[in-house]
Amino acid sequence: MAELIYKQLISKLKKRITANEFPDMKLPDERSLSETYEISRSSVKRALGQMASDGIIFKKRGSGTFINPLYLKNKTVFNYAGTNLGVTDGFEMNGKSPKVKVLSFEVIAPSEDLQRNLFLNADDFVYKIVRLRLFEKTPFMIETGYIPIKIVPNLSRVIVKGSIFNYLEDAQNQAVTKSSISIYAEPSTENDQALLDLKSTEPVSIMDGIFFLDDGTPFEYSSMRFHYKFSKFNTFMSVK
Amino acid sequence: MAELIYKQLISKLKKRITANEFPDMKLPDERSLSETYEISRSSVKRALGQMASDGIIFKKRGSGTFINPLYLKNKTVFNYAGTNLGVTDGFEMNGKSPKVKVLSFEVIAPSEDLQRNLFLNADDFVYKIVRLRLFEKTPFMIETGYIPIKIVPNLSRVIVKGSIFNYLEDAQNQAVTKSSISIYAEPSTENDQALLDLKSTEPVSIMDGIFFLDDGTPFEYSSMRFHYKFSKFNTFMSVK
DNA sequence: TTAGTTTATTGGAACGTACCAATTTTTTAA
DNA sequence: TTAAAAAATTGGTACGTTCCAATAAACTAA
Structure with missing residues (x-):
């Protein structure tokens, strides 16, 4: 104990x-x-x-x-007891296990936005990983993640299919627990509609996040586009 | 100091x-x-x-x-320094002062949901207040609020147009600082589209909240439907 | 030089004390 | 009976101490 x-x-x-x-x-x-x-x-x-x-x-x-x-x-x-990021509630998904499909995986130069968000120089290349996440057959989120090469030098497509967070924790003894999150909504694009099975009138919920290592190093920038029925964010706030 | x-x-x-x-x-x-x-x-x-x-x-x-x-x-x-609810960013609104238009104001019996959320009995009547909030001429949010009569016995349309929070703080020495919030998105309804000047493909961001008095009494249940361009929620999270 | 060991550094948990400030309860006085 | 004053209650801030656990730095031996 x-x-x-x-x-x-x-x-x-x-x-x-x-x-x-x-x-x-x-x-x-x-x-x-x-x-x-x-x-x-x-x-x-x-x-x-x-x-x-x-x-x-x-x-x-x-x-x-x-x-x-x-x-x-x-x-x-x-949902009580503190903050609760919910890829939930949409419908029952009891027993359904989450699946990942890697849509693309490449190395690119960081945009200016990305340089700011991950604290990079223009020549610090990054992995760009686009994943579709599903519950069994039901897609619920498109995730576009950016990870600096200098932080994870040997990222392979195999690891990408699993959880990078686990990889880091195991292989480099670095835990990812802190993140800065921004939540908003947008009309769905044609790409969203095709991948997430949305009508043109149906929106996506977007969660942009920067994930940090224990020592404060920004480790990943990730933009997550949710089927609107599968995203709900609960929190308890104390204003001033 | x-x-x-x-x-x-x-x-x-x-x-x-x-x-x-x-x-x-x-x-x-x-x-x-x-x-x-x-x-x-x-x-x-x-x-x-x-x-x-x-x-x-x-x-x-x-x-x-x-x-x-x-x-x-x-x-x-x-937008650093912790959690930051942002009715912001949409566009510059520097100098533009927020306005309120009371769309309806009535007393009703609480639905079962409401009884649960505000911890009420079936015979605890509530005010139902629908407001449109704007920056100058630009509407950005429809707010539907429910407040138990037993907590604010003498709520007048005049007070409703101002800030109920201020009223409470001044008149009853009760501050409203704690709230439980749930954030998600939905396609806009025809009513949303008319009031918020939205196209049918454009969504609303929804923020449902329960507001508490200092002593933990649930004081208001409020559902806020934002023009999607005017809602952004930023926060810093520590997982586990 | 390198690998393993020891030591020092650094934040974490828990205890305890003293005094303060907001609120409630009790007492006192008109 | 009522209103004002005093006392008790209750959470808040701040200080300081002891020991622990994770990490980094220094040292030692092969």
Whole structure:
């Protein structure tokens, strides 16, 4: 195990919330929690802080800590517990496993945009990889990814068909966990319509992302064009 | 001032980063920062933690703290500093002030969906407010909002035309800062096309949101249909 | 020179303390 | 009975300490 103290507390509290052990919709105060679980108030604060930023609870100085009634009650449209990128919901895809089809794979010079987004010089060549992603027979996304050669010198078509992220983690001990994402919509192009089985009136949801290595190196720029029924992005926001 | 210590550090570091005072793209280690600014390491950690979750820096145990090269480079292209809901970019709207047109305003019984989303009983009536939002003459969004009467008993058409959020903050000392958001796209309906000046092939971006009061009470459910050119959602994500 | 080992560096987790600020509850006074 | 004042409650900020774990740097031996 060796699970972190504050994470233990989080799961314990989640369980108790779900089990309806707090009928007044309030958690005990931090000092009490600290005592009952025999951990420091600092650890309690860390746990509650995380839960608050996930939208599970609300803290109010002087008043106490309140449970989000929607977390407990009915799982609404909103998938709770933090941010949730959803290639989902479109329809059931239970049991259907994701497939990848590589549409093209080449090496190109980076455009100016790309140079900016991946922090490259004009002579830092990049792989351009176009993939179609499907659930079984159902295509749901066209992904165009750009990866600098200098970061992954030996990228083969075989690796491309699998997951590059796994490749990196295994072969170079570099995890990809951070990304900067931009989400918007556009009318579908003829290419979109052909590949994603869309009518001309049906749009694509676009998710542009820059993925970073642990040390902050921009590692991939990727533009993902989704069949609009297969894209939904859920998040909990705290404005200022 | 009385500005918080860790926020002071954040702005100082941002300034230094922007001024290119860290040519090796690394920040000093936490213990040094603690010394040079004469604050505790805990406060340093809090500042750096926030900056990391905003995507400005990357921390790596054993190695140090790295600056996101994209933060330095083109801050303009990158709407950085964390999550950023953007009713923006579509086109310049500098100087153009946002306008509101109330399309309808009525009291209705809540649908089952709404009962779930706002945590209501079937007899908790709600205001239904449909607004068209514009920049000067340019409509960019249709907003359909639902607010329980029991939370805002005396909502008048006058208040509706202004900002309900301000009304709440002033009159009831309740701030609205937390929300749960879901983003997706759909083909435009005829109504969308008429109101937002869209062609039939052009879509809307939809942002459904539940807004909460400070104490966690769901306060408004709102469905916002954007002209696709006027909606862009930027965020920085940390997976796992 | 190289490969393996040891040491130093650096961020992470957890504990605990002191004091502050917003809110609620209780008490007091008119 | 009511309104103002005081006290208690509750989360927030900040400091500081101890130990740990991942990584990098230095060292040692073949």
